Amino acid sequence: MKKSLIALAVLAASGAAMAQSSVQLYGIVDAFVGTTQDTIKTPGSKSQTVVESGGLKSSRWGMKGSEDLGGGLKAGFKLEQRFKSDTGALDGVNFKGESSINLSGNFGTVALGRMGTPYDDLRGKTNAIADTNLSPVGDTIKNAKADYTDKTDNTVAYVSPTFNGFSGAVAVSFNEDKTDKLDATSHTSLKLQYANGPLLVGYGYQKEEAKAKGGADDSTFNLLAGSYDFGVAKLVGGFQTAEYTVANAQVGDQDSYYFGVQAPVAKNINVYFGYVNSKYDAVKAGDDVKATGYTLAANYVLSKRTDAYIGYKNIKKENDNTGADQGKYTQLAVGVRHAF
Known part of the structure; x- marks a missing residue:
């Protein structure tokens, strides 16, 4: 009897501890069929039919969890692996x-790791096409010159609480x-933002330093x-310098601006449009580059976890001094995304 009471007490204590912590398995499986052509990277290449992964969001699975430590303090973790749904490869x-x-x-959040x-968080919140892979923003800026690093290793980060809409x-x-x-x-990165109701505005800064011989x-x-967010439509936009x-x-230096509109046209249908313009001005004469891109897309919400989508992305690159064509990238995608 005494042993039984001890066992029950251990189980009760274990149950109390488990009630204060949680681990969640989550993920996205996303695949599409369509066509792609990229004469920017491969001049003379032809349009081809493809079945690829991650038309909207990169396919992934992960685990995240938290534990209540008491006194308002919590510990948490996140582990996330990306994979290709069309091949099964990592x-x-x-x-x-x-x-x-x-x-x-109450002090905010301190995080360590990758x-x-x-x-990247601010760019994501204001990116066109709901910050999906169909957005023309990142690809267009990279084709003009380069874009920022979105994830970093060996990182120490601090996120403040929100005070009357302000956070950093x-x-x-x-x-x-x-x-x-x-x-x-x-790498050093920061953001300051104000978010209140339908309005969000923010400033971001990121410096990536590579120490090389000679400088x-x-x-x-x-x-x-x-x-x-006007309700009938949401407008997003930004101006980036590099x-x-x-x-x-x-x-050289690079100026880019982008904008987008997201509008629900029916109870479970949303349409999106995004445009971006990026110019790279090189110190070396004649090397200036201009890239422009746009995307038109729509998704049909089948359930809380699944939606079907269609999108067309077009990016054009040219010499900004002579106007000479330097290629284009096009993508047509029809796919399905399921989140779990």
């Missing part, structure tokens, strides 16, 4: 989607590649962005 190595642990409370940057976040990444001759490379190779990004240096000498 997309990257191990948990490259995210691998982090955090402590949160994660998205604060700059900062993250520093240490790449742990210091040598006896070179300092370690590093530093740096990329510095600044972003002003916002969104407003400066690039090699061996401490500036090689």
